[in-house]
Amino acid sequence: MQINEVVLNVGQFFDEEINVIVGGVEVGGLSDENFGEPGKFIMPVDFSFHLYNMAYIDDLNELIAITEELSEEEAYIIHTLKQTQKVFTNGNLVMTISDFNWIDEYKTLENKLEIIRKFISYCEYNNHDYIALIVEKEFADEANVTEFPKMKQYEALGFERVNIHPTPIMVKRLNEY
Numbered sequence: 001m002q003i004n005e006v007v008l009n010v011g012q013f014f015d016e017e018i019n020v021i022v023g024g025v026e027v028g029g030l031s032d033e034n035f036g037e038p039g040k041f042i043m044p045v046d047f048s049f050h051l052y053n054m055a056y057i058d059d060l061n062e063l064i065a066i067t068e069e070l071s072e073e074e075a076y077i078i079h080t081l082k083q084t085q086k087v088f089t090n091g092n093l094v095m096t097i098s099d100f101n102w103i104d105e106y107k108t109l110e111n112k113l114e115i116i117r118k119f120i121s122y123c124e125y126n127n128h129d130y131i132a133l134i135v136e137k138e139f140a141d142e143a144n145v146t147e148f149p150k151m152k153q154y155e156a157l158g159f160e161r162v163n164i165h166p167t168p169i170m171v172k173r174l175n176e177y
Helices: 060-070 072-084 109-125 151-156
Strands: 004-015 020-030 041-053 093-102 130-134 169-173
Touching (some): 004 109, 060 072
16 A cells, blocks of 8 residues: 655654664555545554764764664664764764554555655754665565565665675765765
8 A cells, every 4th residue: 555645753852871862753644545545644654763973972882782772673773883884983963763663554665665765854854964774574575585676776765785694784875965
């Protein structure tokens, strides 16, 4: 099912204990003619994000320990980014997206990419430097594949793969001047 006219409802708070902005996004939109009442406002997905201001984070190993308490996905993203040494410099603002929760009928790659497009605009408006995410296997062409043939669609949004591990982490540089 297609989500039409995607709207993001963003909420966040600053966790002083761990020095990270923690947030969530509820995604709304209009249902299409294939699901329920056409044109009805729906909330088919939500996801989490974390914003790291690298000017205030001195110890990347401590950051990894903190993210392990947040979620397994978050820890994997940060651990992978640490190994690349790509984004953790010069006080960058690094946004990670994780933990998508879907109504099954709306869980499609096309919907996810549209949501990510909208979230990229939100991050650019707020002057974030990088956005990172995991490419999920369920958006591959076939079940039980070890490759991720649809990564090219993420690359079309400007993401690049930063690891060689089985589960790809993609990063996009925002607001390049």
